[in-house]
Amino acid sequence: MFYYTYVLLSKKDSKLYIGWSNNLKNRFQKHNKGLVRATKDRLPLKLIYYEACLSQIGAIAREKQLKTGFGRKYLKNRLKL
Numbered sequence: 001m002f003y004y005t006y007v008l009l010s011k012k013d014s015k016l017y018i019g020w021s022n023n024l025k026n027r028f029q030k031h032n033k034g035l036v037r038a039t040k041d042r043l044p045l046k047l048i049y050y051e052a053c054l055s056q057i058g059a060i061a062r063e064k065q066l067k068t069g070f071g072r073k074y075l076k077n078r079l080k081l
Contacts, residue, residue: 003059005066007049007075010042016075017045018066020059024050049079 004024008017008031017039021027028047034040053059065071075081 002052002054003056005051005053005059005062006047007066007079008039008045009048009081010039011044011046012042015042016048016072016081017042018063018071020056020063022056022059049075 001022003020003022004027005018005020006024006028008019008028009015010017017031019027019038024047028045030036031039031045032043034043039045051059051062053062066075
C-alpha cells in the first residue's frame with residue numbers, strides 16, 4: 001500500500017493546499033465535491049503534484065515538510081509557479 005503527499009492548486013485564489021492520503025483519487029474527488037472543510041470554499045481544485053511514500057508516517061512527515069517556508073519555496077521552484 002502506498003501513501004501519498006499531494007498538492008492542490010485552487011483555481012479560485014491560486015493558493016496551494018498540501019495534504020496526504022492513502023487513496024489519492026478518492027481524496028481528490030472529495031476535495032472537488034466540497035466535502036473537505038479546508039478546501040470547500042476554494043473550488044475548483046487541480047492536482048498539480050504528488051509523491052508516493054511506503055508508510056503513513058513518511059507521507060505525514062513529507063506533508064509537514066512541504067508546509068514549511070522552505071517546502072513551499074521548493075514546490076514553487078519545482079513546479080515553476
